[in-house]
Amino acid sequence: MHALVVDDDPTTRTQLRALLGSWGYDVLEAGDAAQAESALARRDAPLLMIVDWVMPETNGVELLRRARSLPEASPLYVIMVSGKHESAAAAYALESGADDFVSKPLDPVALRARVGVGARMLAKSEALQRYAEEMSRLAEARAAEILHADRLATLGQLAAGVAHEINNPTTFIAGNAELLERVWPDLERALAQAGDARLVAISAEVPAMLAAVRGGAERVRRIVADLKSYARKGSSDPRERELANVNESVERAARLLGSRFKHDVRLELDLGDISACRIDPPTFEQALVNLLNNACDAVQGVAGATVAVRSRQRDDGIEVVVEDNGAGIPDAVMREIWNPFFTTKPPGKGTGLGLCISQRIIAEHGGALRASNRREGGARFVISGVGS
Amino acid sequence: MTAHSATILVVDDEVEIQQLLRRHFTFAGHVVHLAGNGMEALELLGRHRVDVVVSDIVMPEMGGVELLEHMRAAHPLVRAVMMTGYVTQQNILACMRLGADSCVFKPFETLDKLDEALDRSLRMIAHWLEVLRQRTNIPALDTKAVG
Numbered sequence: 001m002h003a004l005v006v007d008d009d010p011t012t013r014t015q016l017r018a019l020l021g022s023w024g025y026d027v028l029e030a031g032d033a034a035q036a037e038s039a040l041a042r043r044d045a046p047l048l049m050i051v052d053w054v055m056p057e058t059n060g061v062e063l064l065r066r067a068r069s070l071p072e073a074s075p076l077y078v079i080m081v082s083g084k085h086e087s088a089a090a091a092y093a094l095e096s097g098a099d100d101f102v103s104k105p106l107d108p109v110a111l112r113a114r115v116g117v118g119a120r121m122l123a124k125s126e127a128l129q130r131y132a133e134e135m136s137r138l139a140e141a142r143a144a145e146i147l148h149a150d151r152l153a154t155l156g157q158l159a160a161g162v163a164h165e166i167n168n169p170t171t172f173i174a175g176n177a178e179l180l181e182r183v184w185p186d187l188e189r190a191l192a193q194a195g196d197a198r199l200v201a202i203s204a205e206v207p208a209m210l211a212a213v214r215g216g217a218e219r220v221r222r223i224v225a226d227l228k229s230y231a232r233k234g235s236s237d238p239r240e241r242e243l244a245n246v247n248e249s250v251e252r253a254a255r256l257l258g259s260r261f262k263h264d265v266r267l268e269l270d271l272g273d274i275s276a277c278r279i280d281p282p283t284f285e286q287a288l289v290n291l292l293n294n295a296c297d298a299v300q301g302v303a304g305a306t307v308a309v310r311s312r313q314r315d316d317g318i319e320v321v322v323e324d325n326g327a328g329i330p331d332a333v334m335r336e337i338w339n340p341f342f343t344t345k346p347p348g349k350g351t352g353l354g355l356c357i358s359q360r361i362i363a364e365h366g367g368a369l370r371a372s373n374r375r376e377g378g379a380r381f382v383i384s385g386v387g388s
Numbered sequence: 389m390t391a392h393s394a395t396i397l398v399v400d401d402e403v404e405i406q407q408l409l410r411r412h413f414t415f416a417g418h419v420v421h422l423a424g425n426g427m428e429a430l431e432l433l434g435r436h437r438v439d440v441v442v443s444d445i446v447m448p449e450m451g452g453v454e455l456l457e458h459m460r461a462a463h464p465l466v467r468a469v470m471m472t473g474y475v476t477q478q479n480i481l482a483c484m485r486l487g488a489d490s491c492v493f494k495p496f497e498t499l500d501k502l503d504e505a506l507d508r509s510l511r512m513i514a515h516w517l518e519v520l521r522q523r524t525n526i527p528a529l530d531t532k533a534v535g
Contacts (some may be wrong), residue, residue: 221497
């Protein structure tokens with residue numbers, strides 16, 4: 001640590017240099033306020049200043065006031081030295097910004113102890129500064145995540161509204177296609193009688209086209225129904241739970257994530273014979289979607305990427321296992337993954353809230369959610385004891 | 389599918405749904421009137437004899453539930469099949485309480501669901517007309533003449 005000795009008397013400066021040097025400090029000397037100020041303006045400015053009160057031109061107190069008023073003043077511990085002994089003098093010095101006041105003649109033992117106090121104060125100050133910066137950084141990160149989570153919640157509500165709007169067009173797309181299918185045989189017969197080969201060829205295609213229109217509308221209807229079910233505000237009130245089959249929730253969740261499973265990721269569903277139980281479908285599906293989504297993220301870029309979901313009826317309730325063949329969960333973070341805001345994903349991709357919330361959802365259903373790594377590589381998430 | 393031709397009033401604020409159902413019921417041999425909301429429906433019910441009202445629930449001006457309330461008071465013999473995209477317990481209970489024969493959910497998986505509902509209503513009408521005929525010894529009532 002750099003210490004700055006400010007005294008117009010060279011003898012005193014030498015004496016202090018020797019003392020501070022022997023205690024392990026790098027010492028800078030200043031013979032007047034101007035020199036002191038330029039020393040304090042350095043990038044690696046001294047953190048400890050021992051300054052003589054009485055100096056020609058600018059005295060120690062004046063220097064101190066100026067030093068304290070510098071805009072980017074680093075923490076500076078100032079010991080004021082003076083020949084004055086009155087307590088009023090000490091009080092004035094302390095009020096002017098000095099951290100300590102010692103009277104001449106200097107007692108090396110006492111001075112060393114007081115310098116030690118200064119070092120302690122500086123260490124605390126530095127720790128506080130680091131802590132403040134860390135808190136500030138975390139607060140920003142949290143704010144960003146909360147904003148993102150709120151946006152997702154709003155999207156959920158929008159999805160419900162959009163889903164409803166889509167219902168009407170889907171109704172008359174499917175309905176008109178169905179009517180066409182019914183009247184088509186009569187029309188076809190009339191066309192056939194016209195004897196135009198080209199028209200006959202075209203009319204052969206019509207049933208398939210109509211079936212495609214109907215099939216498309218049905219798919220839209222299913223997607224909308226799944227979305228509406230998911231977007232419904234879930235409830236933690238056990239009385240609002242429905243008797244439902246967890247396998248249907250798994251299938252709905254898988255359908256919702258359909259686009260992720262299309263190209264590179266294979267989804268294996270092994271849904272066993274399970275009995276119906278009381279669950280809150282929207283929140284239960286939310287947990288499933290979270291696990292499936294994480295699994296998809298984990299296998300990005302893996303050859304033969306596979307996500308497997310297995311459901312079984314166990315003695316203690318229903319068990320659902322979601323496994324992937326990705327890299328698995330590093331041992332170091334295994335316990336942390338349940339913490340809110342913990343995420344290994346890049347910023348903007350995921351809030352880190354998913355697993356925390358999913359665990360809570362499963363707990364509210366009377367079950368437990370646990371994570372482990374598969375022997376063959378990849379992660380395994382087990383939901384157990386649901387509907388017991 | 390019932391053999392008799394019925395008069396059906398389709399009430400929906402979505403024009404394409406009106407047209408879809410007009411086509412469907414006309415192909416099946418029924419007479420179809422159209423209305424865009426409850427107010428228009430009541431106005432039509434005042435001018436035409438209608439057997440069954442097939443109505444949406446959420447509509448501007450007057451919705452399906454309010455229409456049902458008015459129908460109970462002013463047109464008690466007209467039967468109702470309600471359609472809705474809003475599957476809420478509230479809606480369904482209100483419809484049942486107000487005497488609708490059934491509730492069908494949009495989007496229809498197939499039009500059969502709607503046909504079954506309509507059929508039930510038409511069979512109700514046929515049933516009660518038959519009972520009336522037997523009890524009052526009035527020969528083969530002309531359904532068109534019943535107001």
